[in-house]
Amino acid sequence: MELLMADRATEQDLQASGTGTVLGSAAYDMGSGEIARTRGFVRDFLTDARSLHGLPVSARAMDVAQLVVSELATNVCKYAPGPCLLDLEAGDSLLSITMWDTGSVLPTSRQADPTRMGQHGLEIVLAVCESFEVRREPVGKRVRVEISLLDGPQSEAAW
Template sequence: MSEVYGRESGTIARARMCMAAFLDGVRARTGVAIPRHVTDAAQLVVSELVTNAAKHTSGPYGLDLEFAGHGVEITVWDSSPEPPVAMSPDPQRIGRHGLEIVSALTEAVSSTTTDRGKSVTVLLRLPVADPA
């Protein structure tokens, strides 16, 4: 599943809804129940990545979701070639915890420079429950 966003408002909410719809589709295709807390974590990861793309680029950005059998590959691409930089943990800092949150919730985070900017890809494991 893929979506492309511009400078319009509501893109973060749209990305979160896209993630939820994607996981609903995974449930429907596989028959595996995905716990609510996993859906919530996936939506938070997408929200943080899309927020970063919206804040740090002037061009379009997008979201690509792929079911990898054991998890979901979430890729957010944008027009900036600058890789994301994780800040050192600091409970006193207000804001700029996005990549820290993403790293805590996912198994792997990688950034790749592309001909149009960069892409940030994360693997979110799906600790699934048996079908109800």
């Protein structure tokens, strides 16, 4: 895979594996301005996956994927500033988003509280994703989520 340098981020070209899966990766030195870049990377990745590789990507999936990446990137900026890796894998009507950062504290969901200002990111991610996994790494942690590329979550009809 060829690495492309853009500002402070390293982004890899969209790649298709031999299995009908489309892969993309980007590395960021997280600061608040990088959150928009992560959303843009996801948008461009999904646009190319649809137009170049024929994967079904609904408008809902496009919006949800950008929202989820934005929430994950915001968490990195707040709690683990520094390098961050973003891996995307699309295929079989699912998008897998994996984000690695240097922070050692694992995210935990809090009890829903409509009066709480902020700190609703994980609640949002859990509500819109098919799956959520977080694990410690030798350095930092890795968060992996899956999103349906179709109009609705895999487990229910489109809405």
